[in-house]
């Protein structure tokens with residue numbers, strides 16, 4: 161293996177930055193954390209949405225957020241931290257107002273995902289897992305978003321930007337930087353990463369029905385089947 165080095169695409173892996181003790185968590189946050197915990201027969205089942213709520217309030221998984229989840233659920237901070245550092249959707253450092261993801265898994269890569277990531281990185285002046293100094297953008301190299309039929313795909317605050325091109329990516333970032341109204345290619349209005357995190361926590365913003373539930377490319381097989389009168393074989397024993 162000499163001369164070769166393993167390069168992780170998950171540089172966020174590791175512990176939460178315990179030295180940054182800043183927080184916006186207040187009594188309202190605690191009340192909402194308790195509300196989330198009360199939604200499940202086993203309170204600790206609420207930990208994942210609770211961590212999304214922490215991110216919506218603090219812009220990252222903060223030490224105070226970890227302690228708050230542990231206190232509400234009656235588990236240890238180490239148990240909360242273990243979960244928070246396992247999943248890539250939980251950030252150890254503050255994200256930007258807009259969190260940009262570029263998929264570079266196989267299909268998106270061959271359709272231009274690597275070039276898109278390079279271009280977006282250059283335009284923002286940051287590398288993946290970094291945030292711009294003005295706090296407006298953070299960037300992430302994404303694994304497959306299960307939207308391969310729209311490759312190459314980007315995400316903004318977890319909303320899809322399908323069939324991206326370098327020109328569309330430039331325009332998208334310019335519009336977001338100018339605080340212009342931007343819509344996902346599937347219809348949803350782009351708000352902010354923190355607002356999206358609050359929705360993921362389980363506090364809907366009323367926008368769930370913006371745009372279609374499935375795009376044309378995903379429905380192509382069904383359209384062809386409808387046109388030709390094809391149907392799935394009946395189940396049961398042969």
Ligand code: FES
Pocket residue numbers: 263264265266267268269303304305306307308309311313
């Ligand atoms: S490879 Fe990019 S969405 Fe599947």
